[in-house]
Amino acid sequence: MTATPGLPLRGARNPGSQGALRHLNQERLVEFLLANGPSTQAELARGTGLSTATVSNIVRDMAMKGVVATSPVTSSGRRALLVQLTDTGDIAVGVDFGRRHVRIVLCTLGYEVIAEEEVPLPLGYDVSGAVREAAELLDRMLLAGAHDRQSVLSVGVGIPGPIDRRTGTVLQGAILPEWVGVRLRDLEDVFRFPVVVDNDANLGALAEVTWGANRGVRNLIFVKIGTGIGAGLILNGQPYYGFLGITGELGHTPVTDQGVICRCGNRGCLETIASTTVMIETLGHRVNAPVSTADILQRGRDRDPAVLRVVSDAGIAIGQAIGNIANVINPELVLIGGPLVGLGDALLDPIRRGIQHNAIPVIADTTAVRISSLGDRAESLGAAALVIQGALAGNE
Amino acid sequence: MTATPGLPLRGARNPGSQGALRHLNQERLVEFLLANGPSTQAELARGTGLSTATVSNIVRDMAMKGVVATSPVTSSGRRALLVQLTDTGDIAVGVDFGRRHVRIVLCTLGYEVIAEEEVPLPLGYDVSGAVREAAELLDRMLLAGAHDRQSVLSVGVGIPGPIDRRTGTVLQGAILPEWVGVRLRDLEDVFRFPVVVDNDANLGALAEVTWGANRGVRNLIFVKIGTGIGAGLILNGQPYYGFLGITGELGHTPVTDQGVICRCGNRGCLETIASTTVMIETLGHRVNAPVSTADILQRGRDRDPAVLRVVSDAGIAIGQAIGNIANVINPELVLIGGPLVGLGDALLDPIRRGIQHNAIPVIADTTAVRISSLGDRAESLGAAALVIQGALAGNE
Numbered sequence: 001m002t003a004t005p006g007l008p009l010r011g012a013r014n015p016g017s018q019g020a021l022r023h024l025n026q027e028r029l030v031e032f033l034l035a036n037g038p039s040t041q042a043e044l045a046r047g048t049g050l051s052t053a054t055v056s057n058i059v060r061d062m063a064m065k066g067v068v069a070t071s072p073v074t075s076s077g078r079r080a081l082l083v084q085l086t087d088t089g090d091i092a093v094g095v096d097f098g099r100r101h102v103r104i105v106l107c108t109l110g111y112e113v114i115a116e117e118e119v120p121l122p123l124g125y126d127v128s129g130a131v132r133e134a135a136e137l138l139d140r141m142l143l144a145g146a147h148d149r150q151s152v153l154s155v156g157v158g159i160p161g162p163i164d165r166r167t168g169t170v171l172q173g174a175i176l177p178e179w180v181g182v183r184l185r186d187l188e189d190v191f192r193f194p195v196v197v198d199n200d201a202n203l204g205a206l207a208e209v210t211w212g213a214n215r216g217v218r219n220l221i222f223v224k225i226g227t228g229i230g231a232g233l234i235l236n237g238q239p240y241y242g243f244l245g246i247t248g249e250l251g252h253t254p255v256t257d258q259g260v261i262c263r264c265g266n267r268g269c270l271e272t273i274a275s276t277t278v279m280i281e282t283l284g285h286r287v288n289a290p291v292s293t294a295d296i297l298q299r300g301r302d303r304d305p306a307v308l309r310v311v312s313d314a315g316i317a318i319g320q321a322i323g324n325i326a327n328v329i330n331p332e333l334v335l336i337g338g339p340l341v342g343l344g345d346a347l348l349d350p351i352r353r354g355i356q357h358n359a360i361p362v363i364a365d366t367t368a369v370r371i372s373s374l375g376d377r378a379e380s381l382g383a384a385a386l387v388i389q390g391a392l393a394g395n396e
Numbered sequence: 397m398t399a400t401p402g403l404p405l406r407g408a409r410n411p412g413s414q415g416a417l418r419h420l421n422q423e424r425l426v427e428f429l430l431a432n433g434p435s436t437q438a439e440l441a442r443g444t445g446l447s448t449a450t451v452s453n454i455v456r457d458m459a460m461k462g463v464v465a466t467s468p469v470t471s472s473g474r475r476a477l478l479v480q481l482t483d484t485g486d487i488a489v490g491v492d493f494g495r496r497h498v499r500i501v502l503c504t505l506g507y508e509v510i511a512e513e514e515v516p517l518p519l520g521y522d523v524s525g526a527v528r529e530a531a532e533l534l535d536r537m538l539l540a541g542a543h544d545r546q547s548v549l550s551v552g553v554g555i556p557g558p559i560d561r562r563t564g565t566v567l568q569g570a571i572l573p574e575w576v577g578v579r580l581r582d583l584e585d586v587f588r589f590p591v592v593v594d595n596d597a598n599l600g601a602l603a604e605v606t607w608g609a610n611r612g613v614r615n616l617i618f619v620k621i622g623t624g625i626g627a628g629l630i631l632n633g634q635p636y637y638g639f640l641g642i643t644g645e646l647g648h649t650p651v652t653d654q655g656v657i658c659r660c661g662n663r664g665c666l667e668t669i670a671s672t673t674v675m676i677e678t679l680g681h682r683v684n685a686p687v688s689t690a691d692i693l694q695r696g697r698d699r700d701p702a703v704l705r706v707v708s709d710a711g712i713a714i715g716q717a718i719g720n721i722a723n724v725i726n727p728e729l730v731l732i733g734g735p736l737v738g739l740g741d742a743l744l745d746p747i748r749r750g751i752q753h754n755a756i757p758v759i760a761d762t763t764a765v766r767i768s769s770l771g772d773r774a775e776s777l778g779a780a781a782l783v784i785q786g787a788l789a790g791n792e
Binding site: 162219233242249252253324325328330331357361362 | 567568614615627629631632634636638640642644645646648649661662716717720721723724725727753754756757759762763
């Protein structure tokens with residue numbers, strides 16, 4: 001299933017010509033670029049411990065040999081040189097299964113997106129049918145780009161639920177009950193590629209520090225607010241999986257003593273009062289007509305008081321749960337993802353108030369809270385990043 | 397202040413004769429032993445990626461040359477060979493400032509304790525006086541063992557409060573208000589050695605995975621229940637410090653809406669209902685006489701119902717706060733430390749019930765909860781481990 005040893009390792013160590021990598025320091029730069037995506041020379045120096053002069057010399061050498069490409073950018077208001085690996089022909093595939101869609105991205109080891117497509121899935125879709133549909137979409141995308149199947153390193157798949165890394169199965173608690181018990185080896189049989197899987201919130205967090213505006217942040221919580229409320233963690237610069245791989249279950253913080261029974265088996269969990277499902281249900285009582293997340297977005301932008309109140313109540317509760325966690329893991333940054341992020345400050349402000357309520361003052365004052373920089377692309381881009389990083393780790 | 401670059405690095409790379417370390421694999425084993433303390437051959441193989449045959453050969457070679465000593469032990473019911481570095485003459489010092497004591501340990505780079513002493517301090521002691529007293533105790537201990545001052549690598553100091561790693565000062569929120577604002581460079585002036593500092597709960601966690609029965613556990617929460625309630629984290633096998641170094645503030649989880657104002661500035665924090673101070677105060681109302689933690693221990697063992705009730709209420713609340721965190725960081729092990737650990741199951745059972753209440757079933761079922769294996773030695777041993785590991789990291 002997820003084991004990186006099973007990954008094909010072609011190209012991971014020699015993304016340029018082997019001759020170009022004869023020096024250890026070059027290898028360190030390449031490994032850093034593989035792990036972190038396009039980086040400025042200053043980031044390369046900080047990340048590898050090499051001097052800026054050494055980095056600059058090696059980058060010039062590698063650029064001449066075609067291993068990397070450089071482009072001028074602005075970083076923290078200063079001019080900088082962005083360095084990225086050039087194309088080796090190897091392809092990482094990222095697949096994101098949502099509640100009503102599957103999205104696929106193809107990209108290079110240098111974190112360049114080659115192709116990207118999304119197709120809708122019916123609500124409550126049959127999982128094996130959806131996986132077949134995704135495999136066919138991937139085949140069509142490869143064909144359209146004239147990409148050899150041999151060039152695919154492996155397929156990263158994002159699943160909306162907790163994954164037990166001991167057994168490689170989706171656990172009870174998946175947003176989509178159809179996914180429960182799916183063995184991830186089954187995915188390999190359908191895709192006919194090696195597959196790595198992860199939870200969608202974990203992939204969102206990974207995408208933010210590899211593809212997103214938050215590259216280089218070492219301690220980050222990515223909170224996805226949707227049908228469920230889950231968090232992905234980057235700690236000490238690495239995706240964090242804990243003992244069994246069942247991390248970030250923020251939605252199951254009990255918040256009310258006599259609340260309703262939650263799908264996890266506990267009672268009064270955050271999800272039972274603050275998920276988009278509950279918001280939709282609560283608002284539906286008033287209008288006596290089905291409400292969708294799109295309605296919440298639209299009416300929220302129109303400043304409908306009921307929508308703002310429901311979002312605010314949910315946001316405060318979510319913020320309080322985040323505050324408890326921030327007190328313990330002291331993140332630099334909390335990123336909010338999921339279908340409601342278009343609400344902007346109407347969603348962020350109550351979350352910030354909740355954090356302020358529960359976190360000790362120095363933590364509340366120093367923890368940045370922002371909307372995810374990648375929107376609905378985060379999970380699929382994170383799945384592709386998992387493939388790139390897995391290939392690297394498997395080769396060390 | 398805490399910067400490891402300031403550490404003297406003598407002896408860190410060549411704890412045996414330089415000739416004995418001519419092979420890279422030997423160096424890896426030595427580094428692993430420096431970082432993790434005495435380890436079985438199986439742990440060495442797992443930790444370095446070397447084959448068990450290679451480990452066994454190198455260990456035999458190093459043992460012949462006197463670099464390591466081996467001794468038979470039982471690990472998970474099987475016979476194993478424990479490997480530890482032999483004495484190089486270098487000394488790591490661990491100092492633990494508690495509420496009413498200072499404890500000092502001297503030990504070798506091979507995690508062997510050479511000397512250990514504790515002296516009482518008056519309640520509400522003057523910090524600069526206490527630091528002078530500790531420095532004099534250290535000088536006496538060095539003299540008594542005929543240890544050259546040159547042999548001291550550096551002094552690790554445990555402080556009962558959060559430390560802002562940006563500025564190297566003890567923050568508001570320290571259990572002992574006298575410590576607030578102490579600049580840790582000041583400690584170096586008094587000890588006349590390089591000093592590294594850390595929070596006491598962090599050091600307890602580090603001690604457990606280096607000296608304790610829990611060596612090799614990669615994801616662990618050490619919860620110290622005392623005048624304050626703080627947690628130290630080992631995540632992915634490393635001490636975890638987060639963005640600013642202010643981690644593990646479990647005692648400041650709000651647990652009651654209209655509670656009393658807490659020393660952190662928030663309201664109704666866990667500490668305001670579950671610290672030993674509050675237990676003592678609550679029990680004092682009944683007996684109309686001062687109660688101490690020693691009384692709580694004694695009466696708890698005698699199964700005094702009021703004491704058991706107070707401990708149980710506190711334990712459940714602490715367990716619930718731990719459960720929220722466990723849902724997010726999925727630890728393998730929760731260890732309980734502090735002055736009440738002598739209560740054993742009378743303390744652990746309510747904590748376990750609290751975790752069961754708040755954690756999702758799979759987390760509650762798989763998270764082990766135990767009493768700290770090191771008792772009141774944990775913090776000072778952790779401070780010494782910090783010195784040993786700092787010397788190693790500074791040399792990489």
